Amino acid sequence: MQLTVNGETYDTTGCAPAQTLLRFLRTRAGLCGTKEGCASGDCGACTVLIARPGEAPRSVNSCITLLGSVAGEHVITVEGLAGSDGPGRHPVQAAMVDCHGSQCGFCTPGFVMSLAGLYAEGGRGDHAIREAISGNLCRCTGYRPILEAGRRMYDYPPAPVVPESGAPAADANHAEALPAGYYRPRHEDALQAILREHPGAWLVAGGTDAVLEITQQYAAPDPIIDVSAVAELCTVEEAGDALRIGAAVPYSTLEHCLAALSPPLVAMLERLGSRQIRNRGTLGGNLAGGSPIADMPPVLLAWDATVEIAGADGRRRDVPVEDFHRGYRDTVLGAGEYVAAVRLPRASLSRPHRIFKLSKRFEDDISTVLLALSLELAGDRVGEARVAYGGMAATPLRAATVEGVLTAATLDDRTIERACSAAAEAFTPIDDVRASAAYRSAMAAALLRRALLELREARDLGIDAVEPLHA
Ligand SMILES: Cc1cc2nc3c(=O)[nH]c(=O)nc-3n(C[C@H](O)[C@H](O)[C@H](O)COP(=O)(O)OP(=O)(O)OC[C@H]3O[C@@H](n4cnc5c(N)ncnc54)[C@H](O)[C@@H]3O)c2cc1C
Ligand code: FES
Ligand code: FES
Structure with a gap:
């Protein structure tokens, strides 16, 4: 395999499939300007840019980026920035x-x-x-x-970021260009064939969750199947009365696609990880990880989304997102199955909704509690209400009792207080390093109060969607 870094081609023969880009840059390419701080995507010391022809370069955490995942792309490190004012200073x-x-x-x-x-x-x-x-x-x-x-x-005088000599290597997504044991198929039929051939392989998309097992637990998976280049998993398209989002679409793309449709989601996404994480992390990885504090599942629950699952044998099935999680970090994905896409009903997207996230650090931090609320409002009455939380139980969950209070009720102060009391009692959360159970319950109610008051105010002012304040 070859890798282009700062316009130069490097031979990567002999690299293991679990080799990270940072390790390669520092130990094989001798480019030690890129630092290792945390090796978990949290500090940014290892940030490099990945350039694709015709696109602005994207920042990524090289500590949790697998070498094989950047084959065929152009990596720019701090040593390779083009200068504009004298001795190479960008x-x-x-x-x-x-x-x-x-x-x-x-x-x-x-x-x-x-x-x-x-x-x-x-x-x-x-x-x-x-x-x-x-x-x-x-x-x-x-x-x-x-x-x-x-x-x-x-x-300062302008400078290009990509050095002039930096044409990316020829189509290095081809198998012969990847480390042995690293598969990066381009289409679903190829993905399924590789899954059949290697049923026990490690699946990875952006790697922002999975690669931590390599850097923190010293796992050395082999083989690895990378779904991030599978074309069918990388599209956002209309599908009847739904918006279909491919499982391998990174958050940065999602932010653009949903900017006009859901300002509350885009405001929340700005706090999902960091720019580096959002340039690689995907919706499919967020769901498949099965975490109770993943940010997207409560939103998908509030929007009544459907998860498209496909298998190595080519069979496909649709699962309502409510039935996707079976328990703590446990999902309905069977052997050889993967998430292909998520469908968001258009009707849900156009309903008034709010998404509020609480975390210890404002950006780049996992949620303590996350609320996603979608309301059908007809005059002063609520039609259907969907209220979902992350961080309150072993899986992301809807709050049935809260929905019961809101459905068909008048959205007055009394209803709001009853709904908040129901939210405080709906779950039995745990105490952990992020928060106490009592704090989580209190915040479940507080976030709901804020969401309902904002939506009522927006309705009274005749505004469809007010820009959400940050939680
Ligand atoms: C610094 C940092 C900050 C973070 N902040 C947040 C945050 O604020 N909110 C949040 O929710 N998450 C956060 N995360 C977690 C992570 O970034 C997200 O969950 C992200 O969506 C994972 O997507 P990925 O493509 O990187 O998944 P990967 O790491 O590639 O995979 C995660 C898991 O999903 C599986 N998988 C991936 N794609 C598929 C598929 N299509 N089908 C079946 N299985 C699949 C993998 O096998 C693996 O088990 C953070 C992570 C880091 C390192
Ligand atoms: S070393 Fe800290 S983010 Fe990579
Ligand atoms: S950590 Fe010392 S200058 Fe930033």
């Missing part, structure tokens, strides 16, 4: 120096690469800068000088 690097954005310097290459990704998109403004660096931690600067560098990076 405008972001020049701005970081001039704004004193670096002290001990360990985090600096990661911040530079995240800002270089923003620069390549032409993103401007404090919101965009904060969003771009939300997955990068610095223990020295207090962030103000780094934010200032993000503001000033356009003041």
Whole structure:
């Protein structure tokens, strides 16, 4: 296999399928500018850019990116940024120096690469800068000088991010270009054939969850089947009265596709992981992981979504999302089965809804409690109500008692308080490092109160969708 890094081709012969990009860059390519901090996607010290022809480069955490998953793409590390002002300094690097954005310097290459990704998109403004660096931690600067560098990076002579010589390698998704034992099929029929041939293989999409088993538990899976390039799993399309989202569509794409349809979801997605995580993490991986604190399942429950499951034998079945989770980290996926897509009914998307997430760190943190609420409102009465929570039980769940209080009721103060009392008592959550059971129950009620008050106010003002405030 060959890999293109900073415009140069590297031979990756002999690399194991579980080899991470970061390990390769530091130990085989000798590019030690990219740092290892946490090896779990949390600190951003390992940030690099991945460039595809015709697309703006995307920032990723190289510590949890598998080498095989970037075959055929062009990796840009801090050593490869093209300069504009003299000895190879990219405008972001020049701005970081001039704004004193670096002290001990360990985090600096990661911040530079995240800002270089923003620069390549032409993103401007404090919101965009904060969003771009939300997955990068610095223990020295207090962030103000780094934010200032993000503001000033356009003041320098412009520079391209991708070096001129950086044409990506020829179609390296072909089997011969991948590490032995790493499969990255392009179509579902090929995926199914590989699943039949290797029934015990490790399945991976963006790897933002799965690869932590390699970096934290020292797992060495072989073989690995990567679904992230399967064309049928990477599309968003109309499917009758539903929007069909392929399981391998990354969140960054989803944010664009759903921007007009669901501002509340897009606001929540801005807090799902970091920009690096959203550039790789997928809806299918979020569901299949079966976590009770995954952010998307409560939303899919509130929207009455359907999960399309396919098998190695080509058989397909539809499962309502309510029936998808069987228990803690346990789903209905059988041997050889994978999530192909999720269908969102158009009618659900157009209903008033709210999605609120509580977490200890505002961005790049798993939920403590997440509420997704969808209401059918006819005048001052509620028609159907769907209320779903994450973080309250061993699986994401609907709150049947709360829905019972709301359905066919007048949306007045008394109904709202009754619904909140029902929410506080609907579950028996656990105490853990994130929160106490009592806090979770109190927040289940508080988030619901806020959602109902906002939706009632929007209705009274005759507004279809008000921009949600951040939870
Ligand atoms: C720093 C950090 C922050 C995070 N923050 C959040 C957060 O705020 N909210 C949140 O919900 N999650 C968060 N996560 C978890 C993770 O990013 C998400 O769950 C993401 O959606 C996983 O998608 P993926 O494509 O990376 O899955 P992968 O890691 O590739 O796979 C996860 C699991 O799903 C399986 N799988 C993947 N795709 C399929 C498929 N199509 N069919 C069947 N099985 C499949 C894999 O075998 C594996 O068991 C975070 C992770 C990190 C490292
Ligand atoms: S080393 Fe911390 S995010 Fe990769
Ligand atoms: S400059 Fe020291 S960690 Fe950021």
